[in-house]
């Protein structure tokens with residue numbers, strides 16, 4: 318590029334092409350995905366402590382027991398604008414209705430256990446055959462009131478001891494007494510198990526983010542049937558609106574990019590058009606969007622032959638080029 322050898326160089330141009338130009342090499346977006354390991358109709362998913370003034374995009378999908386997924390649902394949130402909820406509203410007080418919904422036999426045995434809590438809490442099960450050997454299932458930072466946990470890879474014809482545990486958003490823990498589960502007899506209970514109707518496709522009914530002071534941001538989500546959630550979370554970046562080399566100049570490359578380093582009031586108003594009889598912008602002047610004044614109307618962006626990278630002769634009465642009314 319010629320300007321790099323020009324007497325008046327814009328030093329930042331040497332390496333910083335992407336400051337103004339959109340070239341394919343995209344910065345990797347930081348994205349996290351939170352997946353639930355249990356089936357539930359509604360739940361609260363912890364999204365973490367997020368900076369207050371950034372924007373985040375949420376992409377949620379759900380899938381049912383047949384592995385059928387729904388169309389993704391999106392939302393954009395800014396933590397500082399979210400509704401605050403009091404932590405006290407999420408105090409775990411009781412666990413109830415601990416039940417075995419189903420025992421299924423195939424290669425291994427499988428048991429589905431359900432229970433309820435007064436507020437959304439985690440779904441955890443501690444289980445084992447002998448006193449010493451204990452397995453633990455946990456749903457992670459996903460909270461629900463109606464819990465449904467599947468324990469896989471159980472042995473046939475065994476008695477398992479199990480105890481269920483729930484933890485609320487504040488970390489309060491409740492656990493049940495110990496129960497016995499016998500894998501000898503397969504059966505299906507009558508309670509609410511994983512949905513049965515294949516034709517009934519999963520969909521998201523409702524999705525709303527809120528925050529709890531000192532704890533962070535949560536997403537409340539509900540579906541039409543018991544599903545597993547998959548929640549993608551990514552920061553929305555300021556978009557470089559894409560002027561490739563040689564393509565028409567954009568507002569981004571001729572104004573926004575400059576303002577990353579130079580103050581708005583560097584010299585002349587920009588992002589303005591002639592709106593008065595005394596000001597006429599001639600056709601031979603570089604503007605965008607048919608007549609909009611930008612920084613590069615008067616300055617070459619890469620540097621150039623003249624002081625201040627002048628695109629017009631700054632010494633003559635250049636103002637009169639457009640301000641025909643005043644300067645004549």
Ligand code: HEC
Pocket residue numbers: 318329330331332333334335336337338562563564566570571574575603613618619
């Ligand atoms: C400070 C912002 C900025 C930087 C940094 C920048 N450009 Fe540009 N570039 C522009 C703008 C604005 C235009 C459109 C100029 C116009 O409309 O007159 C442009 C135009 C171009 C063009 C079209 C032909 C021309 O010279 O007008 C090429 C090629 C180009 N740039 C390459 C580069 C390369 C390569 C780099 C990095 C070494 C770079 N630019 C860095 C803002 C920049």
Ligand code: HEC
Pocket residue numbers: 326327328329333336337570571572574575576577578579612613616617618624625626
């Ligand atoms: C990454 C920071 C950065 C961006 C973006 C940037 N500049 Fe600069 N600009 C500088 C620095 C630093 C200088 C000082 C001279 C140098 O080192 O090139 C400068 C110098 C200038 C000068 C000459 C000032 C002088 O005293 O000679 C002009 C005019 C200018 N920039 C206009 C622009 C325009 C127009 C854009 C957008 C198309 C832009 N700059 C984008 C950092 C930037």
Ligand code: HEC
Pocket residue numbers: 572575576579580581583584585586587610611612613614615616625631
């Ligand atoms: C209408 C023409 C025009 C437009 C539009 C314009 N400038 Fe200037 N700019 C000038 C002139 C003329 C000078 C020389 C100023 C002087 O002599 O004091 C200048 C000087 C500068 C300087 C160097 C002087 C200093 O104060 O450091 C920078 C940097 C600069 N302009 C940046 C910008 C940026 C950034 C924009 C867009 C936000 C912009 N200019 C828009 C005409 C313009």
Ligand code: HEC
Pocket residue numbers: 585586589590591592593596597598599602610614635636637638639640
């Ligand atoms: C490329 C054309 C062009 C050039 C050259 C130009 N201007 Fe402007 N200027 C405009 C336009 C267009 C506006 C916006 C008018 C409006 O708001 O209706 C404007 C607005 C202004 C304003 C603020 C609005 C007002 O009039 O109250 C000032 C001050 C100004 N120009 C001064 C200057 C000076 C000083 C120079 C010479 C250094 C200059 N302009 C060169 C096109 C130009």
